[in-house]
Amino acid sequence: MIASTALVILLPFAAAFAGFLFGPRLSRPLRNGPAVLACAPVAAAAVLAAVVAFAVWRTPGARTGTLSMIPTGGVDIAIGLQVDGLAALVGLMVCCVALAVQIYSIAYMAGDPRYSSYAAFVSLFTAAMLLVVYAGDLLLLYVGWEVMGVCSYFLIGHHWEDRANSRAAVKAFLVTRLGDVGFLLGIIVLGVGAGTFEIDGVLGRVGTLPDATVTAAALLLLAGVAGKSAQFPLHTWLPDAMAGPTPISALIHAATMVAAGIYVVARLYPAFLAAPAALTVLGLLAVISMVGAALAALAQDDLKRVLAYSTVSQLAVMAAGLAVGADTGAVFHLLTHGAFKALLFLAAGCVITVAGSNMLRDYGGLRQNMPLTFWSMTIGLAALAGVPPASGWLSKDAVIEGAQHTALHGGEIPGAAAWIVYLGLLATVALTAAYAMRAWLMTFFGEPRGSYEIREAPPLMSWPVAALAVPAAVLGFFGLGAAELRPHVGAALIGLVFLLLGGGAAFLVWNRDPALDPARVLGPARPAFARAFYVDEAYAYAVAAPIRALARRVVAFDTRGIDALAVGAARGTRRLSGPLRIPQNGNPQTYLTGLLAGVVIITAGVVIFL
DSSP: OHHHHHHHHHHHHHHHHHHHHHHHHHTTTOTTHHHHHHHHHHHHHHHHHHHHHHHHHHSOSOEEEEEEEEOOSSSOEEEEEEEOHHHHHHHHHHHHHHHHHHHHHHHHTTTOTTHHHHHHHHHHHHHHHHHHHHBSBHHHHHHHHHHHHHHHHHHHTTTTTSHHHHHHHHHHHHHHHHHHHHHHHHHHHHHHHHTOOBHHHHHHHGGGSOHHHHHHHHHHHHHHHHHHTTOTTSOTHHHHGGGSOHHHHHIIIIISHHHHHHHHHHHTHHHHHTOHHHHHHHHHHHHHHHHHHHHHHHTOSBHHHHHHHHHHHHHHHHHHHHHTTOHHHHHHHHHHHHHHHHHHHHHHHHHHHHHSOOBGGGOOOTTTTOHHHHHHHHHHHHHHHTOTTSHHHHHHHHHHHHHHHHHHHOOSSOHHHHHHHHHHHHHHHHHHHHHHHHHHHHHHSSSOOSSSOOOOOOHHHHHHHHHHHHHHHHGGGGGGGSGGGSOOHHHHHHHHHHHHHHHHHHHHHHHHOTTSOGGGGGGGGHHHHHTGGGHHHHHIIIIIHHHHHHHHHHHHHIIIIIHHHHHHHHHHHHHHHHHHHSSOSSOHHHHHHHHHHHHHHHHHHHHHHO
16 A cells, blocks of 8 residues: 555646646647647546545555665664544645646646746645655655745746746745745654654654753744635735636645645644643634634635635634534544635636636626526635535634633634634624625626626636535435434534624625625725734734845945945055056166166265275
8 A cells, every 4th residue: 555655646746747848849749749748647546545545434444654764873863654534634635626627727727938937836845745745754744834835836836937926935935945945853852862863653652851941842843834825924925826817826835735724633643631831822823813814814806816815714713613623523624625726716717718817896697698607606705614514614614613612612723712713703694605605606696897708717617616516415415324424413503603603694685785895894994904903014014025125235245345345445456556567668778778778777886885
């Protein structure tokens, strides 16, 4: 099985390697050569991932395999893989979403002269995420973690000639790198403290480590989690990443990069359970992220930014579940979110392709001639909002029930923090239903507000959307076999009430005048919500402005000090060289005259003094 798992990683990596080397050449003899090179290995990897997941389901338990050990003079690094139920499920999800994105991109990126490099980076991105999922060693996991960050830079900035794209790519790279510094330090603290970087070895020795070591490591790891999974205060890169191609938004926001942080917490969950302070911090940051991002999504005009802030909010729901001990529900929500969020972004790409605009105000009445996109996106928004029986309802209900149980009966975090998490989850349910209802109504209902022809997107775009609608609708039922995921009447009814309140309020406001945006009722608060409470502006004032001021001072010191010293030395040398050049003017008569004068002076001196 470990050999099959290694192939799951190596196939997309080989596709990336071949794409970078041969992709442009293949496009000449074979028009679809780069597309086949991108899709076929990922499809094979998806089949192998399904085989691995089936084998783990048939005979549960972890499988490990070590290829080699790298001696370091201290704690050795193991090049090995580990497959258990969590890794098998997440790996299968990554492969399926990556395959859908690659197929979708054939039509979406048609005519792009850099398609081959784009497809190769998608394959490399997929391989890096799979390495994170299946790694058996923390440092090997970190390699995949960093490769993902590099690939995200190139994919977000694919259309680098557009200033907004290049700025978004740089911002994503810098913000996530900031969190990765803490993540690497956390890995080092945990590995050195445990005497091994192998994940099983680390988790087996967590109980013997000092509490301060485990807590410090967990808090440092949370810095990387906040960066990759776009949680407050390192969440600002993700909405701007919408400047990249829509398929990349689906890949980053559904199954790969943003999922990596939540996956790592779930993978190292025993270490976090041994550090209640870190879980408390995780829960409180999750509340800020989920409520704040949901309010921001409610006020956005851009459909992709609505979904982007929705991703921040839903990842925070998963983080909240991990904080209150509902780890099974959080992981299950990670899986369902991967399905319905990939569906929503790809469906949004269909809408944007047809309408030629990202703005909700330019849509309306699209359900009439886009039935496939309409029904698929309806399923996706229902799963996002948690409408029964869509997949998101069962997974979100498990998280809410876990938070309710911890708030009422105690758990891993203090009671006050548990109540804050629980109430934040309920508020998020209402807000999610409201912005999902607003986006659904403004996109598909009312009178058409554009002059474009309403038609279904090309088949290579609409078919992957329809395929993803199936797991978005039914994936939740696969969790009914686990006791932790079965609906609880009390929590389910409370969640349903908040769902109806949020969705019903948005519908009533829209129904008063379908031609107007329901977000108008936010009044003076809307600009603050739309700007996500001015966090970017705060960073610009508190971080960017002082750095720019310091940079100006450095430039001034360099110009007036270092440069002035160098220029002054040059000028002084030049002035001194003037008199020195007089006797060296290149005239032989002058040299001969000087020579004779010197002889006369020496002779006279000898005669006079001797």
